[in-house]
Amino acid sequence: MPAIKILPHHELCPEGTTIQAAPGTSICEALLENGIAIEHACDMSCACTTCHVVVREGFRSLNEMEETEEDLLDRAWGLEPNSRLGCQAIVARQDLVVEIPKYTINHARENH
Template sequence: MPTIRVLPHPDICPQGADFEAKAGATLCTGLLKAGVAIEHACDMVGACATCHVHVREGGAALTAPDDEENDQLDNAWGLDAQSRLACCVKVPAEDLVIELPRHTRNHAREN
C-alpha cells in the first residue's frame, strides 16, 4: 500500500503523520481514518473546497482534476499549482506528500 506523509501543520497535525492508504480510496477518507482531522464540510462530495490540500510530492501519479474540482478549487484559500481537493483525489499506487493549508474558507469548524 502507498504511504501518505502529511507535513506538520500547527493546528491540525503538529507532528505530521505517515500512514498507509488503500490505493483507489479517496485521500480525504485516508486522512480521516489516520486521525488527521481535515475539514470536509460538504461530506466529501466535492462541493465546498474545505478539504483543500497541496500535493507536494507524487502529484504526477494522480489523475488530472476534472472541471467540477477545478471550479471548487477556485474557492480555496492559498491556491497553488499543486492544490487539490482531498475528496476528489484517488490514492495512487505511489507515495504522496501532502501539506495542509494554514487557513480554510470554512467559517465554523465542527469538532
C-alpha cells in the same frame, strides 16, 4: 500500500506523520481514517473547498481533475499549482507528500 507523508500542520498534525492508504482511497478518506481531522464540510461531495490540500510530491500519480473540482479550487485559500481537493484526489500506487493549508474558507466548523 502507498505511504502519504503529512507535513506538520499547527492544529491537525503538529508533528507531521506518515500514513498508509490503499489505492483507490481519496486523500481525505485516508487522513480521516488515520485520525487526522481534516475539514470536509460538504461531506466529501465536491461542493466546498475545506479539504483543500497541496500535494508536494506524487501529484502526477493522482487521478485527473474534473471540471467541478477545478472550479471549486479557484475559491480555496492558498491555492497552488499542485492543489487538490482531498475528497477528489484518489491515491494510486505512488507515495505522496501532502501539506494541509493553514486556513480554509469555512467560517462555521462543525464540532468546534
